[in-house]
Every structure is written in structure tokens, then in C-alpha cells.
Amino acid sequence: MKIIPYQENFKLSKNNCRVFGIYEDEDLCSVEKKVKIYKVSVMKNIFKYSNWKENFGKTIFLHTNFQSKYDRIILINCGIKKNFQNNLFILIIKKLFLLFKENNIQNIYMNIYDFIFNKSKIYWKIRDIINISQDLFYSFKEYQSKIQKISFLKKIFIKINNEKDFLSCKKAILHGCAISKGVKFAKDISNIPSNICTPKYLVKKSKNLFKKYTNNIQVQLFNQNDIKNLRMNAFLAVSQGSCKKAYMSRMNYCHKNAINKNPIILIGKGVTFDSGGLSIKPSYMMDEMKYDMCGAAAVIGIMKFIVQSDLPLRVIGIIGTCENMINGNSLKPGDIIQTMSKKTVEILNTDAEGRLILCDLLTYAEKFDPMIVIDIATLTGSCVATLGNAASGLFSNSKILEKEIKKASKNIHDKIWSLPNFKIYKKYLKSNFADLLNIGGKYAGASTAAYFLSYFAKKYKWVHLDIAGTAWRTGKNKSATGQPVTLLCQYFLNLLKKNKL
Ligand code: BES
Numbered sequence: 001m002k003i004i005p006y007q008e009n010f011k012l013s014k015n016n017c018r019v020f021g022i023y024e025d026e027d028l029c030s031v032e033k034k035v036k037i038y039k040v041s042v043m044k045n046i047f048k049y050s051n052w053k054e055n056f057g058k059t060i061f062l063h064t065n066f067q068s069k070y071d072r073i074i075l076i077n078c079g080i081k082k083n084f085q086n087n088l089f090i091l092i093i094k095k096l097f098l099l100f101k102e103n104n105i106q107n108i109y110m111n112i113y114d115f116i117f118n119k120s121k122i123y124w125k126i127r128d129i130i131n132i133s134q135d136l137f138y139s140f141k142e143y144q145s146k147i148q149k150i151s152f153l154k155k156i157f158i159k160i161n162n163e164k165d166f167l168s169c170k171k172a173i174l175h176g177c178a179i180s181k182g183v184k185f186a187k188d189i190s191n192i193p194s195n196i197c198t199p200k201y202l203v204k205k206s207k208n209l210f211k212k213y214t215n216n217i218q219v220q221l222f223n224q225n226d227i228k229n230l231r232m233n234a235f236l237a238v239s240q241g242s243c244k245k246a247y248m249s250r251m252n253y254c255h256k257n258a259i260n261k262n263p264i265i266l267i268g269k270g271v272t273f274d275s276g277g278l279s280i281k282p283s284y285m286m287d288e289m290k291y292d293m294c295g296a297a298a299v300i301g302i303m304k305f306i307v308q309s310d311l312p313l314r315v316i317g318i319i320g321t322c323e324n325m326i327n328g329n330s331l332k333p334g335d336i337i338q339t340m341s342k343k344t345v346e347i348l349n350t351d352a353e354g355r356l357i358l359c360d361l362l363t364y365a366e367k368f369d370p371m372i373v374i375d376i377a378t379l380t381g382s383c384v385a386t387l388g389n390a391a392s393g394l395f396s397n398s399k400i401l402e403k404e405i406k407k408a409s410k411n412i413h414d415k416i417w418s419l420p421n422f423k424i425y426k427k428y429l430k431s432n433f434a435d436l437l438n439i440g441g442k443y444a445g446a447s448t449a450a451y452f453l454s455y456f457a458k459k460y461k462w463v464h465l466d467i468a469g470t471a472w473r474t475g476k477n478k479s480a481t482g483q484p485v486t487l488l489c490q491y492f493l494n495l496l497k498k499n500k501l
């Protein structure tokens, strides 16, 4: 689907449809002037007999005659004008898209000012349209033999009446489409099952994806031996019960006009399947643990956005990937391991494996003297219990950074919520035999996991995003969501705007 802004006198494409947003408190004469196919008296009857009144989202489909330049016209009831907030705009656009699909409409024409007044910005309206279409029409049918081809909705033509709005619209399309590509990548790779999306597959993807762009980005892969030589024993302990080997990928992006000297580091948890290990998970919904690599998928998706948009930044993406499985060599409750930082950890639950991988990656990040570090992980069921799928959990050791990430989430549909890392959790993680326990007991699981990580992120500004509740949808429409790719891409765009570039 393509979005095309236009100003005046545009040659219409075939199989077209014009959408009109109509408000309940709009008078019929103005509707007649706008729609230009029926007289007021006829419009009155159409509304009367189609249950239009007080029916937000109601649509009327008009097949036009030769007097009209459009093949079809849709009127949609947008309610009372002064109540038309952004959440209603989103409902209207969703409803319209489903209608386009149902009726196989290929070329849409709409006047953006039907939906914009008050202080709402054209930029975010266009971003919303792109986002909704990408979300609504995404499907992952790679492994189904019958592939349905979707041919509806080729182009959306959006009428704009001044140069300033035209530029805003163009910018929104540029940003929205670039972010969409990163999101789609993250969704696709997350949806692939673990027998295909193995640790090796994941790191190879991270390398092959950037083959064309070797000027700005170098990708280095680390095999199990390399990881061992780095003394990432906690990471390797998770992997030791699997027949598949662990891998790490470092994607080093450096633009010649980078505004930051010290790199921004993104770290992703890439557990391609989390069985829980010997502290095995119940079988109900265990299939969803193929999604335990969504953090890593998001990191690659964000890197894709950065590279393709040629952002003047220095960013390093690091993913640690392995399986959490069971064999004769598995990690066992009670075992003590030494992390790369030299701190020792007593394992009480082998299902708390994400933090074991991340702690070593966080220590590894130190050597790049980073400006900031952001880790992304499907880390705790407790975060799902706390926030559901409404928001990702955010933990940070920097108020400023926390504020900036919050700001990035303001206008987009990729929300975050700050959770606490109270000092008291320190006690929860106290071990009789090692420096730390790998779990903090029954309560405040998302916070104790973050507290565990904070021990390894002392030397830089750090954000931890727990995406366990937001990275995928369960149930009938089960699928990865690509969160928090949009959030962090927006963070980078804001960062550049702040630096006036
Ligand atoms: N990958 C899971 C977290 C998870 C669980 C994400 C359910 C989404 C849905 C993680 O490795 C895990 O198993 N965490 C445990 C930690 C516990 C043993 C302290 C959890 O949250 O149950």
C-alpha cells in the first residue's frame, strides 16, 4: 500500500473510491456541497433509512452514476465534531480499511481535513494511517500451502491544501514507512518457529540483512568458543542443556556524521525456545516460548531502520541467542556460576534464564564506553501480570533517559510504563552461597529481575524494557507485534531532532 499526498487536479486511477468523513452536527447543505452527487432532499432520505443517526462509525456505500468522477463513494459517520479525538480517528480508519478489504477497493481518495481540526497534527494522522494498515493487514502464512494473494488497497490518495502540510505529510510517510519495515522484520522473524529460527539462523539473519550496507555497518558473529573466551559463563550456562550451540552477534553501525561519539548500545534477549530447563514450564501455551527471542528480533529490526534511513548516529546492536532446554548437561537448581563480571550467581530456578544471558551482555557492553545502553527482553511473566499487553515495563538508572523514552512513546501505539527498582529488592536476591540469587522469590518478579540486571549496568546510563506482555498477542490472532521497534525508532528520530539535524 502506498500513500500519495496530492494538492489539486489529480488524474484519477481506476477502481477508485472517495471517502467522506461526515459529522452528525454537520448541516445537510454542506454535505451536499461536499459529496456532490445527491440533493439535500435525497441525502435526507438516505440518512433516514440507513440508521445513520447517533451511530458512530456507520458507513453508507454509494455506487455513483456517470455524473460523478468517482466509481464509488463511502460516507462514514464520525460522530459529533467537537468529540472527535484521536482514539475515534483510529476507530474510523480501522473500520474503513476493513471495508476496503471486504469490497476489494484499490484506490482510495480522502480529504485529510475531514479528520483534522483543533490542534491535531497532520504528521501524526498520517503516521497513524500507516501504522493501522500495517497492523491490520499483517499475516504470517509462510508455512501454509495455500497462499492467499491480497490485491485490494493499492494506493491511498490524500488531499492536502497547503505546502506546509504537504511537507509534514511527506515526512510522516518517510518515517512511517521506514519504521514499518523494521517492525515487519521483527514480526516475521519472531513468528518463525524454533525448529527453523535457531540461534544460528538468528545470527546469520543479522549478518545477511546488512550485506548491502557494509560501508556503515559491520556485523561480527561470535560462536560458542568465542563466547567462552569472553568468559560469559552465565550466558553459556543457559545454553548448556541444548544440542544447539549459543551465538552472539554484534552489529556495529557508525555513520560518518554521527552526532554521538560514544555508542548507543542495544541489547536483545534471543532465547529461541524457553522450555524453562529443569524448572520446566507447564505445557499449556508452551508453544509461545518460541517468542522468547523477540528482544533480539526487535534489536535487528531497529538496526534495519537505522541503517536504511542512514541516520547520523553511532549504534551497536548486540544479541545473545541460545535455547533453554533439558539434557544430561543441563544447568541445575543449586548450581553456582561465575558471570563475566566475576560476580557469582546461585541458580534457584533455571527458568529465570534471560537475566543470566543479559548480565553477561551488559558487562560486555562496558568495554565500548557507551553513551547509553538499552536492553530489550521478554523477561518476566510478572510483567505480564502487572501491565498485561497495555505497555512494556521500563526500568532505568537515569531519570533523564527515562523521560526521553517516555516522550518517544507519547504519540505512538507502543506504550511503556515505569516500574520501580526499590532498594528493598536487594534483600530478595541475597544468597547464602554466592553473591546473588537468580530469582527474588514470589513477589515483584519484574522488579527483582530488573534489580538483578542493575548490578551489571552500573557503569553507564541504562534502560531495561521488559516486553513479555507486549511482544506478541496470544489467542486466536496469535502473532508477534514488533514492539518496541516503533518506540525506539521514534526515540532515535527525536534524538536527531533535538540535535537539529
Ligand atoms: N521468558 C520467560 C518470561 C515470560 C513468561 C514471558 C511468560 C512471557 C510469558 C522468562 O524466561 C521466565 O521464564 N521468567 C520466569 C522467572 C521466574 C522463574 C522468576 C517467570 O516470569 O515466570
Ligand code: MN
Binding pocket: 274, 276, 324, 350, 351, 352, 353, 354
Ligand atoms: Mn524462562
Ligand code: ZN
Binding pocket: 271, 274, 292, 351, 353, 354, 378, 379
Ligand atoms: Zn525466557
